[in-house]
Amino acid sequence: MRRRAAASVIKRAPARPTAHHPAGNGAGDPAWTWDEPRWRAAVNKVRAGRSLKPACWKNGARVCVALSFDSDHETSTLREGSTSPGRLAQGEYGARVGVPRILDLLRRHDLRASFFVPGVIARLHPDEQRRVVAEGHEIGMHGWIHEGTSELTERSERDLMRRAFDALAKITGRTPVGVRVPSWDFSATTLPLIRELGLLYDSSLMADDEPYELVDDGEATGIVELPVEWIKDDAPYLNMNRATAIRPYTAPSAVHEIFRAEFEGALAEGGLFLLTMHPHIIGHRSRIAILDELIRYMKGVPGVWFATHEEVARYCKAAVA
Numbered sequence: 199m200r201r202r203a204a205a206s207v208i209k210r211a212p213a214r215p216t217a218h219h220p221a222g223n224g225a226g227d228p229a230w231t232w233d234e235p236r237w238r239a240a241v242n243k244v245r246a247g248r249s250l251k252p253a254c255w256k257n258g259a260r261v262c263v264a265l266s267f268d269s270d271h272e273t274s275t276l277r278e279g280s281t282s283p284g285r286l287a288q289g290e291y292g293a294r295v296g297v298p299r300i301l302d303l304l305r306r307h308d309l310r311a312s313f314f315v316p317g318v319i320a321r322l323h324p325d326e327q328r329r330v331v332a333e334g335h336e337i338g339m340h341g342w343i344h345e346g347t348s349e350l351t352e353r354s355e356r357d358l359m360r361r362a363f364d365a366l367a368k369i370t371g372r373t374p375v376g377v378r379v380p381s382w383d384f385s386a387t388t389l390p391l392i393r394e395l396g397l398l399y400d401s402s403l404m405a406d407d408e409p410y411e412l413v414d415d416g417e418a419t420g421i422v423e424l425p426v427e428w429i430k431d432d433a434p435y436l437n438m439n440r441a442t443a444i445r446p447y448t449a450p451s452a453v454h455e456i457f458r459a460e461f462e463g464a465l466a467e468g469g470l471f472l473l474t475m476h477p478h479i480i481g482h483r484s485r486i487a488i489l490d491e492l493i494r495y496m497k498g499v500p501g502v503w504f505a506t507h508e509e510v511a512r513y514c515k516a517a518v519a
């Protein structure tokens with residue numbers, strides 16, 4: 199009975215996003231009933247436009263490495279509406295141990311990286327954000343409380359993006375120029391909102407290995423996409439949630455092997471190697487060691503340009519203009 203009731207609720211859900219209904223995954227009548235204009239419109243909503251892969255990287259470098267850290271911390275619990283101190287502590291580790299350990303590592307290697315920070319985390323840990331910026335790193339947007347963007351109405355999404363933007367600007371003293379949508383959950387209304395905020399780049403989509411221009415309903419936007427992938431993310435391999443099936447199934451040594459192979463591929467193609475990590479995941483002793491090892495290896499290769507996401511986006515936009 200319950201199942202039938204749930205099915206009828208899904209059937210009544212709006213067929214197309216409106217100002218008052220979530221725009222993300224378009225729950226509604228089954229896809230096999232859609233006419234061609236409808237599935238074409240869905241696919242064309244946000245598209246990969248021209249490639250922004252430059253002919254060569256800064257100062258003739260052969261490959262570009264962009265390291266990023268998503269400082270989710272306590273919001274990985276709060277986003278679910280959970281207030282469990284036990285679970286919150288797992289995220290607190292990211293602020294208390296992970297970020298300091300990462301900053302030490304980056305300082306030892308004299309590298310700059312990008313940190314994507316939810317507004318709530320910036321408010322909970324303002325000194326951390328100021329330290330990250332003071333050490334030369336970039337801070338970009340990462341939602342308000344790591345909300346699921348495709349569950350939001352357009353109005354809520356706009357409100358949360360503006361709140362997050364203002365919180366980061368106020369705390370760091372710098373206006374953010376880039377966004378990574380929480381959980382890469384990019385909705386059908388995210389791109390117009392990115393345009394409203396006048397951001398330089400997004401780093402949440404997966405249509406290429408190389409930077410590209412985002413196209414909004416057929417219109418080139420000038421916004422740079424710095425693509426991500428679950429393959430180049432520590433979380434799918436190493437995350438742990440006792441209440442779900444999420445387990446650290448992969449040994450750190452195997453994660454290192456995968457990341458290094460992605461770097462080698464980018465090097466062979468003269469491309470971009472963009473890596474996403476999380477302080478509460480990669481920050482542990484057995485794992486920060488593989489990041490250290492990977493950085494050592496990459497630094498030993500001639501012609502590697504290590505850059506923040508902002509630097510990569512600005513370089514590509516200017517080089518391909």
Ligand SMILES: [Zn+2]
Pocket residue numbers: 268269270340344380381
């Ligand atoms: Zn995140």
